Amino acid sequence: MALPTVGTTPPRVLTIAGTDSGGGAGVAADLRAMAACGVHGCVAVTAVTVQNTLRVSDFHPIPPETVAAQIETVAGDIGLGAAKTGMLADTPIIEAIVGACDRVGIGRDGIPLVIDPVAASMHGDPLLADSALDAYRTLLFPRATLATPNLDEVRLLAGVDVHDRAGQYEAAKVMHAFGPQYVLVKGGHLREDTDVCVDLLYDGHTFTELPGPRFDTGNTHGSGDNMASAIASALARGMDVPDAVAFGKRYIVEAVRHSYPLGAGHGPISPLWAVRNWWEQSA
Template identity: 65%
Template sequence: MTIAGTDSGGGAGINADLRTMALLGVHATAAVAAVTVQNSLGVSGFHPIPPEVVVGQIRTVVTDIGIGAAKTGMLASGDIINAIVDAAGDLGIGRDRTIPLVVDPVCASMHGDRLLADEAMDSLRGKLIPIATLITPNLDEVRLITGIEVTDRASQEAAARDLHALGAQWALVKGGHLRTDARSPDLLFDGSDFIELTAKRIDTGHDHGAGDTLAAAITCALAHGYSVPDAVQFGKSWVTRSLAAAYPLGAGHGPVNPLWRLGD
């Protein structure tokens, strides 16, 4: 299940999640948390869905169809986050529970548009992250959550430690925006050991939806029974291939393209 916002431009959010989930052989379910007004140039507005409606979507699916794993994306408000966390315990979603939860802490778009209300940051840090099986922030989100500006391996490790200290079982600090390194290094941390995952950096300006696609691929791998490290490695390989197949769209950033899979 993906619990996130829509993207009217079709490149990110639930739209991106559903593409990857379908291509990875799972039946994708969705709980819409917000509706955005956006295109390739940015987000011009968004409308949060009432918290009880968000939770209703989750509960009605889990209690009937069931889910193997879940991910969150854009959650828009503290009230929505609080309602999801309250329901997660009853439904067995989250770390140390039956259904693993991947938290993609979407705070702002790639253009810098805010996608999470200021008051919601406390709920993200204090309630949602502590129930995460895995958290997958990019470097801008790391800075907003921890205050750490990641510029090298030492600060990347410090950020991973801080994210784990907030309660996440595993923390993944992505290195895609760490332009000083040609390998695009991601760092995974479980509270004791660091695992570095690298891939060839793809030189493209069309990377809209990369974070959503990565988190969705990891969630699918967890639903298929992968361990967290194996799921993250799979997700990184998936998004690297999707970046290599990205295409231009509109006047701004085009989307990553998991449809490369159809050509294999």
Template identity: 60%
Template sequence: MNLLPLAPDGTTPVRVLTIAGTDSGGGAGIQADSRTMAMCGVHACVAVAAVTVQNSVGVSGFHEIPPEIVAAQVRSVVGDIGIGAAKTGMLASSSIIEAVAAVCTEVGIGKDQPVPLLVDPVCASMHGDPLLHPEALDAVRNTLIPIATVVTPNLDEVRLITGIDVVDDRTARQAAEALFALGAKWSLVKGGHLRTSTSSTDLLFDGDKFLEFTSPRIDTGNDHGGGDTLGAAIVCALANGYSVPDAVEFGKDWVTRCLAASYDLGAGHGPASPLWRLRTNEL
């Protein structure tokens, strides 16, 4: 795969922003985002939206950050440091979603804005533990997705947001169209959870054409944070000037490498690991 360029020593690297929740077990959320961003040679800025209590087995609770503090973090980073792209992850509640959408519009982040925005509409952990209040789904549909440059739900999130149960290529295309209809500039339906073949295909749609990105399916139960890792890699590529299709291709290749390098952690699911890059000559 072609890796993103590293800035020379003493040179300020490309900057990106993740607006998401923490993972105390270090496998997903802001921790997964920051790991990938660092390994991609990008400086990660963060706006913490929630603090979770979780480990490799599951999520036992979370605490929401006040919406005005979430928005203030975004405003502070963009006003001083500047960013090339941003992503959202766990936003927990309608009030946080509305605050994030408003501040992103204010500072020029989002669809048709100077700074592209990837929306990962996190609704639940991989164990099924809720990470979004149920009443906030309307805010995801009506407030967050409409400002997305690209929206990247997994199949469970697709079903919650659109009501479409993706079981094959036909229903994946229907889901991509339904997500696009909610206002995103591009919709990406991730096929990683559709375990019906030896490959994994993600489907990208821009309202006109469908693009497929297929990789070998990695046989591992250690896939915690895989969606965060994919989204973070896409954002890093966008910040480096990639088009959305090229950024998705880069992200797909990246997360496949991370899944192949995943490791055991705790009693549950270990994380997808971008640390593979440290063990190669590709730095």
């Protein structure tokens, strides 16, 4: 999977997500990850948050018609190899996204679509209206190439409270029944795993465990955004879903390994390891 040569247009990936004024998550994190993974990132902003490393104190949804217009304008001119979602805020925005994606061919049978079902910040601050959970189940997941819930999102969306590996397998089955082609149940919040973090990929027939080291750090802000963005980037660069997920897992392991403190709360994971060679050689 070679990087684009000088002067050639790289694959394009659209993030449909909210902002993070602290820069650790949301579209800021998505665009950093996409650049590190060798693609050109485009943006459809769904909401503007007021947040730092300690909490989300407020957020303001973008008008649904504006969200849809961003998607259609980018797809119609620039073209897309993949898209991913993050914070979607409420049902009208989700409905507008679904309509726009259908019109431009984004979805499991067209341009690959990665759904990261963001429902709350890592501090526990809500980022999704409760009424929008059903819109995820009935509108977004059936269109998804891949859904990437963490265990808290699994509990909210599927009603499965995962405490062990068996529960993770059960959660994958329940989430897959909502309609995505693949589901990746992330294991970062599984307390029984003290030295390893196991993500579980399921396509309705086959389970694949993707283990990685667990790091003793509280600086994991933006990890879900980064992983979904890395996977979407790999899909845009021509990988199939299992290989793209494995690529995303390798990326996120290094990004967490190189996470850094920021502010008084949770610092972000870092894509800077992926560009380290350039700026070390240029120093």
